[in-house]
Amino acid sequence: MENAYADIIRAVGEDLGRPGLLDTPKRAAKAFKYLCKGYEEDLDTLVNGAVFPSDNDQMVLVKDIELYSLCEHHLLPFIGKVHVAYIPSGQVLGLSKVARIADMYARRLQIQENLTKQIADAIQQVTNARGVAVTIEAKHMCMMMRGVEKQNSVMKTSIMLGMFRENPQTRNEYLALINS
Numbered sequence: 001m002e003n004a005y006a007d008i009i010r011a012v013g014e015d016l017g018r019p020g021l022l023d024t025p026k027r028a029a030k031a032f033k034y035l036c037k038g039y040e041e042d043l044d045t046l047v048n049g050a051v052f053p054s055d056n057d058q059m060v061l062v063k064d065i066e067l068y069s070l071c072e073h074h075l076l077p078f079i080g081k082v083h084v085a086y087i088p089s090g091q092v093l094g095l096s097k098v099a100r101i102a103d104m105y106a107r108r109l110q111i112q113e114n115l116t117k118q119i120a121d122a123i124q125q126v127t128n129a130r131g132v133a134v135t136i137e138a139k140h141m142c143m144m145m146r147g148v149e150k151q152n153s154v155m156k157t158s159i160m161l162g163m164f165r166e167n168p169q170t171r172n173e174y175l176a177l178i179n180s
């Protein structure tokens with residue numbers, strides 16, 4: 001990856017030998033690897049057994065989890081927030097694990113629609129919940145810094161599973177909570 005970054009820097013017409021750029025291929029490779037660290041993680045290890053018995057059968061919502069991902073088309077960031085809700089069915093998930101699951105999938109090359117679904121499926125898999133809802137609101141640098149150059153548009157994607165899909169009241173309660 002360092003060599004690839006050196007090629008890119010040369011290709012834009014820069015002098016790789018100048019002091020400011022000497023360590024840049026190494027730094028950039030380290031940074032990019034970090035931004036893609038989700039490929040080195042897996043769901044079971046990340047959850048680490050943090051699923052706890054509970055007789056609470058009402059909605060659990062974790063809102064405004066910040067999100068940094070990379071668009072798979074341009075390798076530019078998309079940045080925003082994710083909301084995750086589920087209806088427990090005998091067990092609840094460790095709070096931090098909700099954000100860790102979102103991060104694991106965000107730190108890969110993504111499109112927002114697939115990222116939303118992957119998070120929802122993972123929450124469903126680890127909790128066996130009666131319903132899961134995931135919403136992502138994000139701004140895409142590939143649409144802001146280049147291309148069509150629109151600064152204010154926000155992409156909003158949702159996935160509703162189980163009760164959130166079947167029961168309008170549950171869905172409406174979720175929507176009211178994330179918009180409040």
Ligand SMILES: Nc1nc2c(ncn2[C@@H]2O[C@H](COP(=O)(O)OP(=O)(O)OP(=O)(O)O)[C@@H](O)[C@H]2O)c(=O)[nH]1
Binds near residue numbers: 071112
């Ligand atoms: N649906 C979806 N599209 C995305 C996402 N991130 C980037 N894109 C879009 O992917 C498309 C790629 O289109 P292309 O025409 O192949 O690439 P391009 O010439 O760089 O397109 P422009 O961005 O329109 O300049 C663009 O419309 C992007 O806005 C995403 O998360 N979801």
Ligand SMILES: [Zn+2]
Binds near residue numbers: 075
């Ligand atoms: Zn893009």
